[in-house]
Amino acid sequence: MDSKDFRKHAHELVDWMADYFEQVEQYPVKSQVKPKEIYNQLPVHAPQEGEDMETIFKDFKEIIIPGITHWQHPKFLAYFPANTSFPSILGEMLTATLGSQCMIWDTSPAAAELEERIMNWIKELIGIPLDFEGVIQDTASTATLTAIITAREQSSDYNINDNGIEKNNLRVYCSSEAHSSVEKAVKIMGLGRKSLVKVNTDKGLSMCPIDLEKSILQDINNGEKPICVIAAIGTTGTTSIDPLEEISLICSKYNIWLHVDAAYAGSALMLPEYQWMIRGIERADSFVFNAHKWLFTNFDCSVYFIKDKEALIRTFEVLPEYLKTKSRGLVNDYRDWGVPLGRRFRALKLWFVLRNYGVKGIQEKLRFHIKLAKQFTEWIVDSDDFELLIPTKLNLVCFRYKPSNINDEDALSRLNETIMNNLNNDGSIYLTHTKIHDQYTLRVCIGQTYVKEHHVYESWLLISEMARKTILH
Numbered sequence: 001m002d003s004k005d006f007r008k009h010a011h012e013l014v015d016w017m018a019d020y021f022e023q024v025e026q027y028p029v030k031s032q033v034k035p036k037e038i039y040n041q042l043p044v045h046a047p048q049e050g051e052d053m054e055t056i057f058k059d060f061k062e063i064i065i066p067g068i069t070h071w072q073h074p075k076f077l078a079y080f081p082a083n084t085s086f087p088s089i090l091g092e093m094l095t096a097t098l099g100s101q102c103m104i105w106d107t108s109p110a111a112a113e114l115e116e117r118i119m120n121w122i123k124e125l126i127g128i129p130l131d132f133e134g135v136i137q138d139t140a141s142t143a144t145l146t147a148i149i150t151a152r153e154q155s156s157d158y159n160i161n162d163n164g165i166e167k168n169n170l171r172v173y174c175s176s177e178a179h180s181s182v183e184k185a186v187k188i189m190g191l192g193r194k195s196l197v198k199v200n201t202d203k204g205l206s207m208c209p210i211d212l213e214k215s216i217l218q219d220i221n222n223g224e225k226p227i228c229v230i231a232a233i234g235t236t237g238t239t240s241i242d243p244l245e246e247i248s249l250i251c252s253k254y255n256i257w258l259h260v261d262a263a264y265a266g267s268a269l270m271l272p273e274y275q276w277m278i279r280g281i282e283r284a285d286s287f288v289f290n291a292h293k294w295l296f297t298n299f300d301c302s303v304y305f306i307k308d309k310e311a312l313i314r315t316f317e318v319l320p321e322y323l324k325t326k327s328r329g330l331v332n333d334y335r336d337w338g339v340p341l342g343r344r345f346r347a348l349k350l351w352f353v354l355r356n357y358g359v360k361g362i363q364e365k366l367r368f369h370i371k372l373a374k375q376f377t378e379w380i381v382d383s384d385d386f387e388l389l390i391p392t393k394l395n396l397v398c399f400r401y402k403p404s405n406i407n408d409e410d411a412l413s414r415l416n417e418t419i420m421n422n423l424n425n426d427g428s429i430y431l432t433h434t435k436i437h438d439q440y441t442l443r444v445c446i447g448q449t450y451v452k453e454h455h456v457y458e459s460w461l462l463i464s465e466m467a468r469k470t471i472l473h
């Protein structure tokens with residue numbers, strides 16, 4: 001392919017991309033294919049001879065698209081959204097075109113400096129104290145791993161990096177509602193699952209600070225060494241919010257690293273009315289939120305802030321001869337700020353999004369989603385046979401169908417699971433579930449970039465119809 005062919009195909013693809021957004025509602029939200037259906041349509045061996053773009057693109061449309069779940073469908077209500085947006089896609093196209101490897105300042109100064117500037121913008125926008133510094137990570141999972149490793153090094157006076165773990169008495173704390181990435185991190189780090197203490201939550205599924213302090217004291221008395229607490233601002237199951245102020249005071253008292261996982265709800269900090277969620281942040285050590293969830297920036301783009309930049313760099317820096325440069329020390333070499341050496345130019349798409357929407361445009365969208373979720377919540381509360389299972393905090397609604405003649409908990413769980421599967425197999429909407437106090441809970445998260453009021457209303461009608469239809473069978 002030469003640049004002339006590239007130009008032609010690129011124009012065709014951009015047309016397809018614009019059409020996709022205009023026509024995305026024609027697809028079933030959740031892919032309806034069976035296991036191996038896509039795999040078996042693909043040739044066993046790679047082609048020996050090059051193929052033309054027409055053929056490849058035809059296969060993309062005919063083989064790949066049926067196996068896609070449409071995360072950009074406005075009736076995608078499952079998990080948390082992984083939004084994209086037009087400015088984000090445009091930025092990503094340029095990132096792919098430049099193909100820059102942004103591991104150190106020298107390998108693309110603009111990438112490093114744009115990232116530094118944008119992290120400062122976001123710091124201001126979401127109310128992170130000025131003494132924190134930001135860096136973009138691929139995912140929140142990586143950011144949390146980075147945080148706990150830094151905590152480990154700082155607490156061992158950087159000894160474990162040199163000598164390995166001599167005595168594994170290290171302890172990490174999170175609530176029983178924390179994201180699975182915390183458990184994954186302690187496994188990867190070689191601390192083992194036994195090092196992770198899962199603290200009880202209250203009725204609203206927020207961490208109990210009293211139980212946290214009790215666990216810490218008990219561990220210290222038993223000769224264990226608490227190194228890190230992870231507080232969740234917006235849990236994945238229900239967007240519950242751990243009481244950061246109280247947790248941060250406990251961490252200060254015992255000198256324990258406090259990492260804040262706001263992977264999803266962090267976007268809402270751009271709204272002054274949600275700043276209360278991070279009261280106490282000045283006593284935290286690190287913080288992560290995913291721009292690739294609810295900030296209209298396509299995956300991957302995770303924003304990580306850390307108070308003690310030197311602790312981070314001291315933990316992760318390895319300086320082989322081939323990476324030594326003259327600019328060292330004068331600029332940010334982000335390869336030292338996390339796990340991978342190589343880094344994509346992720347700041348570009350985020351810059352496009354922040355500039356094209358503007359702060360006001362983003363705030364408007366977030367408030368709109370929150371308003372739609374409030375409306376949906378009211379429909380649930382006002383109906384006779386649906387039950388809200390936890391107060392709606394942001395744009396995630398947790399509920400179940402509970403007709404008055406069914407009281408058996410197991411029967412209700414089975415019924416709600418069936419309703420959800422029927423809805424997802426129908427293809428018009430896509431939702432997922434969680435468990436709240438052992439009750440099977442339907443989750444509807446209203447945060448897709450281009451969702452409108454009528455999408456939410458139609459989804460509610462469908463859910464209530466399907467529920468009543470399911471019980472008749």
Ligand SMILES: *Cc1c(COP(=O)(O)O)cnc(C)c1O
Nearest residue numbers: 139140141179234235236263264
């Ligand atoms: C989504 C989520 C994560 C994981 O995010 P990745 O970027 O996919 O690693 C971590 N914590 C919470 C609370 C989340 O909602």
